[in-house]
Amino acid sequence: MKMPPRKKVKRKSAPSLQPKKDDGSLIQSIEMAGMGFWQWIVGSDVIEWSQQVFKLYNITPKEFDGTYESFLNLIHPQDRSKVSKIIDHAFSKGKNYSVQHRIKVKNGKIRWIEGVGHVVKNPKGKVIKIAGFVRDITAEKKIETERANWKNRFDLIAKSAGVVLYDFDIRSGKINWSGESSETLGYTNKEMGDVDVWGKRIHPEDRVQAIALLDNAMRNISRYDVSYRFKHKNGTYIHLHDRGFFLAGEDGKAQTMLGMMNDISDRLEAEGKFQKLIRDLSIGVRVHNVNGQVMVSNQKAEELLDFHPKGLAGLATENRLVKEDQSFFTPDELPVHTVIKTKKKKRDVVAGIVGKNNSVTWAMLHAEPLTDTSGKLVQIVTTLTDITENKKVQSALMESENRFRTLQEASFGGIGLHDKGIIIDCNQGLCELTGYTQKELIGMNGLNLIAEEYRSFVLERIVSGYDKPYDTEGVKKDGSRYFLEIRGKNIPYLGKQIRVTEFRDITDRKKSEQKISEQNAKLIAVAEDLKIKNEQLQEFTQIVSHNLRSPVGNILTLLEFVEQSQNQKEKDEYHALLKVSAEKIQNTLTELHEVLRIKQNTNIEKQHLYFDDILDATKLLLHTQIVQSGTRILADFTNCPTILYPKVYLDSIFLNLISNAIKYGKTNITPLIEIKTEIKEGTCYLTCADNGLGIDLNKHGQKIFKLNKTFHSHPESRGIGLFMIKNQIEAMGGMIGVESEVNNGTTFIVNFGNQIMQ
Amino acid sequence: MSAPVIALIDDDEVFQLTSSRMLRAINPDVTVKQFANGGVALSFFAEQAENAEELPDIILLDINMPYVDGWMFLQDFEKIRESLVKIPTIFMVSSSIDPTDISKAKSNEQVLDYLIKPISKAKFEVLINQ
Numbered sequence: 001m002k003m004p005p006r007k008k009v010k011r012k013s014a015p016s017l018q019p020k021k022d023d024g025s026l027i028q029s030i031e032m033a034g035m036g037f038w039q040w041i042v043g044s045d046v047i048e049w050s051q052q053v054f055k056l057y058n059i060t061p062k063e064f065d066g067t068y069e070s071f072l073n074l075i076h077p078q079d080r081s082k083v084s085k086i087i088d089h090a091f092s093k094g095k096n097y098s099v100q101h102r103i104k105v106k107n108g109k110i111r112w113i114e115g116v117g118h119v120v121k122n123p124k125g126k127v128i129k130i131a132g133f134v135r136d137i138t139a140e141k142k143i144e145t146e147r148a149n150w151k152n153r154f155d156l157i158a159k160s161a162g163v164v165l166y167d168f169d170i171r172s173g174k175i176n177w178s179g180e181s182s183e184t185l186g187y188t189n190k191e192m193g194d195v196d197v198w199g200k201r202i203h204p205e206d207r208v209q210a211i212a213l214l215d216n217a218m219r220n221i222s223r224y225d226v227s228y229r230f231k232h233k234n235g236t237y238i239h240l241h242d243r244g245f246f247l248a249g250e251d252g253k254a255q256t257m258l259g260m261m262n263d264i265s266d267r268l269e270a271e272g273k274f275q276k277l278i279r280d281l282s283i284g285v286r287v288h289n290v291n292g293q294v295m296v297s298n299q300k301a302e303e304l305l306d307f308h309p310k311g312l313a314g315l316a317t318e319n320r321l322v323k324e325d326q327s328f329f330t331p332d333e334l335p336v337h338t339v340i341k342t343k344k345k346k347r348d349v350v351a352g353i354v355g356k357n358n359s360v361t362w363a364m365l366h367a368e369p370l371t372d373t374s375g376k377l378v379q380i381v382t383t384l385t386d387i388t389e390n391k392k393v394q395s396a397l398m399e400s401e402n403r404f405r406t407l408q409e410a411s412f413g414g415i416g417l418h419d420k421g422i423i424i425d426c427n428q429g430l431c432e433l434t435g436y437t438q439k440e441l442i443g444m445n446g447l448n449l450i451a452e453e454y455r456s457f458v459l460e461r462i463v464s465g466y467d468k469p470y471d472t473e474g475v476k477k478d479g480s481r482y483f484l485e486i487r488g489k490n491i492p493y494l495g496k497q498i499r500v501t502e503f504r505d506i507t508d509r510k511k512s513e514q515k516i517s518e519q520n521a522k523l524i525a526v527a528e529d530l531k532i533k534n535e536q537l538q539e540f541t542q543i544v545s546h547n548l549r550s551p552v553g554n555i556l557t558l559l560e561f562v563e564q565s566q567n568q569k570e571k572d573e574y575h576a577l578l579k580v581s582a583e584k585i586q587n588t589l590t591e592l593h594e595v596l597r598i599k600q601n602t603n604i605e606k607q608h609l610y611f612d613d614i615l616d617a618t619k620l621l622l623h624t625q626i627v628q629s630g631t632r633i634l635a636d637f638t639n640c641p642t643i644l645y646p647k648v649y650l651d652s653i654f655l656n657l658i659s660n661a662i663k664y665g666k667t668n669i670t671p672l673i674e675i676k677t678e679i680k681e682g683t684c685y686l687t688c689a690d691n692g693l694g695i696d697l698n699k700h701g702q703k704i705f706k707l708n709k710t711f712h713s714h715p716e717s718r719g720i721g722l723f724m725i726k727n728q729i730e731a732m733g734g735m736i737g738v739e740s741e742v743n744n745g746t747t748f749i750v751n752f753g754n755q756i757m758q
Numbered sequence: 759m760s761a762p763v764i765a766l767i768d769d770d771e772v773f774q775l776t777s778s779r780m781l782r783a784i785n786p787d788v789t790v791k792q793f794a795n796g797g798v799a800l801s802f803f804a805e806q807a808e809n810a811e812e813l814p815d816i817i818l819l820d821i822n823m824p825y826v827d828g829w830m831f832l833q834d835f836e837k838i839r840e841s842l843v844k845i846p847t848i849f850m851v852s853s854s855i856d857p858t859d860i861s862k863a864k865s866n867e868q869v870l871d872y873l874i875k876p877i878s879k880a881k882f883e884v885l886i887n888q
Binding site: 538541542545546549550551552553554556557558561577580581699700 | 770772773775776779821822825826830852853854855856858859875876
C-alpha cells in the first residue's frame, strides 16, 4: 500500500475536532443533519474527527488515536483496500473523492458509510489538507440490496420459466432485457438491442400485423397478447408468444412497455399435429362455447353436417337435425344444450342430419363438458359418428326380426330366444305351452321350464351348442310335466351369440310311442310263440320227412318190385317187407297223434301220485328185461315222495328212462339204476342215473330228445321214447336235461316245474 | 369201364334190399357194400384205406341214422379221406324234403348231389354211368 509521507504521532486518543466559533454554525448544522466532519492536515499524523464521526463509528475519542492505520482498521476488510486507494489517490493527484464502504461497529453489525473528501491546496497547488464529511447510508444501501435481490430472483424465475422479460422505455427506444434471452433467442441481453433491432428480427410476414396490434394496445394503454415468428440468432425463425402491458407516463401517454415472451414453436407443432389428427378423425368433432356456439370443428364434422367449414361456425345446424321418429330436435333436446344445462356428459343420442337434397345421414352424438380447475364449464366437445350404415343394417335386421316374429307367432311350437340361459324373447306358442305369460318368461332362466332332473342334461347341450332335436321333460307353471322335444341353435343376433330354442310338446307322440312299444312287446310275444310253433312245425316236417316219407318210399319201391317179380317166393318176401313199412307208418302216426295230444292238452288231469307207486308199476312192466339183465334199481323218494302230475306222463317218463338205462347198459357190468327225487328252490327234481355206455353228447346231444329210430326199437315202449317224454315234461312246464360221458353212464334230470304236492 | 364198388350207408333195411337189387339189375358186376350206419362204414374204410378193390367208387349216404348219422359221417370222413387210395363220389340220399337238409347237403364240398328217396331204377342207371 502506497501511503503519502506522513509523520507518525503516537497519541492516546484522537483530537476532537471542535467547531470553531467562526464556522460553528455551519458545522453545527452539518452535525445536526447526522453528518460527521473530519479533517487531515498534511504534515500532522492525526485525523481530526467531529463528535458526529465518533457517533457514526460508534467509538469514543479514547478508542481512536487518530492515526491513518487506526482509521483503516475500522473499515470492513473487504472495502479496506478500495478506501485506501481512493485516499492515496486524493493525496497524490489532489483530487476530491467520494467513497462508500462498510464498517464493522462494536455490536458486530455492518454499517454503510459514505465518505466525501475535499482536497485543499495552497496557492502553489500543493495539498495542505483534506477535509470532508461522513454519513451513515446503511438504510439506503439496504433498499438497494433488496432491489438487486429482487431483480436476481425475478431473473431466476424468468429463466426457469423459459421466458424473456423486457422493459421498454418508449421515449428512448431502449429495451432492458432480462431472463432467458440467450437460451430462447440465441442473443445475449445486450445483443437483443433496442426496439428497432427487435422489429427487424420479426418475420416479415408477421411484422406488420404484430406491430399494428402492439400500436393499438399502446394507444389504449392496455394489455396485449400477440404471436409472431422471430429470427433466432442461428437464422431460423421461432414462434414467439409475446404478452404484456403498457404503462402511461405523467402525460397520460404510454411510457413503458413491460412484457414477456416465450418460444411456443414446440407447442404449436404439437397442436398442429393434434389438430391434424382431429381433422382426419373418422368421427366428427366440434368444440362449442358455453352458449353452444361452434368454435372449432373438424373436417368429418363438416362433412357430416354438409357445411362448408367457413359457414359452419356459429350456425344453428341443429335446425336440421331430426330424431329417429323424423321429428326435429328442440334446442333443449340437443346434447350440447343438455350438457350446458346439466354440466354432465350426454351420450348416445341418435340424430339424422337432413342434407341439401333431403337425404338423411344418421349420426350418433356424444357431448362432453370441459371444465376448468374450479369446475366451471368452459367448453363443450361434441362428437358425431356416422351410423347410417349401421342404421341400414339395423332396419334390415328389424325387418327380418318382424318377419321372424310373424313366423314364430304362426308356429305351433314354442320359440324362445335366450342369452346364456336367460330368455330375452319368446312367442305366444311358448306361453301357451308353459302356462306363463310372455312378461313372466322374459328374463326367466329357460332351464326353469325343464323338469329338474333333466336340467343338467339340457344345460350340457346349451353349452356345447348342440343343434339336433332331443327329447326331455318340461315342467309347466302349474308344476305339471309334459314330454318335450327341444331343438336349439346358436345364432348371431344384434352383435352377440344367442340361442334360439324350439319347444315342442310331444306328449301325444310319446303316448303313441308307448302304445307302439306295448304292441311291439305283444308282437314279440306272438312272434316268440310263432317261433316255437314254427320249431314244432319243423319238428313235424322232419318227422314227416324221415319217419313217414321213408317207409312210404319203400312201399312204392316194393310195390314196383312185386309187380315186376315173377317169382312167388320173391313176392312173399316183398309182401312181408311191405307190412313192415306199413307198420312203421302206423307207429309214426300214432306217435304224432300222441305228441299232438300232449301239446294241445296242457290241461290234462293231474293226480296225486306217489313216486314209489309209479316205480313199482314200471318195474312190473319191464319185469322180463330187468330179470334178464340183472338190473338193480335203487330208489330214494324221501325228499319229495309225491307230486301232482298226469299219471300217464309220469308212467311214460319212468318207463322210458328205466328202459333206456337197461338197453344201453354195458355188457360186462350189471346195470345199476339210481333214481331219486329232491326239492330245489321249491321245484321237484327227478334224477335217473345209470352205469351204462354213456352218450357222446358232443355228437348226439342235439338229437337225443328227437324222434329217432334209435329210441323206439322196443315194441313195449309203444315207440314213444325220449322225444315223447320231453314233450310231456315241457307241456307241464318242466324241463329235461342229460349229463353223460362215454363209458361213464348217463344221468337224466327232470325238472317237474311247480308240480309239488302241498 | 370196370364194375364199380358202391357203398350203401343206410339203417333202412328195406331200402338196402331194394336198392342193391336195383343196382345189380342194372349192372350185375357191381359190388354193393351195405352199412347200417356211418360208424360201421367209417371203420371199414379206415381198415381198407390202401385196398382200392374194397373201397367204394360211389357212396350213397343216408342222413337219418342211429349213432353216426350222415352229417357226422361227412365230418369224420374228411379226416380219413387223404389216407384213402381211392376217393369216392358221395351222394346224399334221404327221404327228407326239408329244404334245410337239402341246402346243407349241397353246400358240403364232399357231396356231389342230393337224392330224394325213393330212387327210381332210371336214376340209379344215370348215377352208375357217371
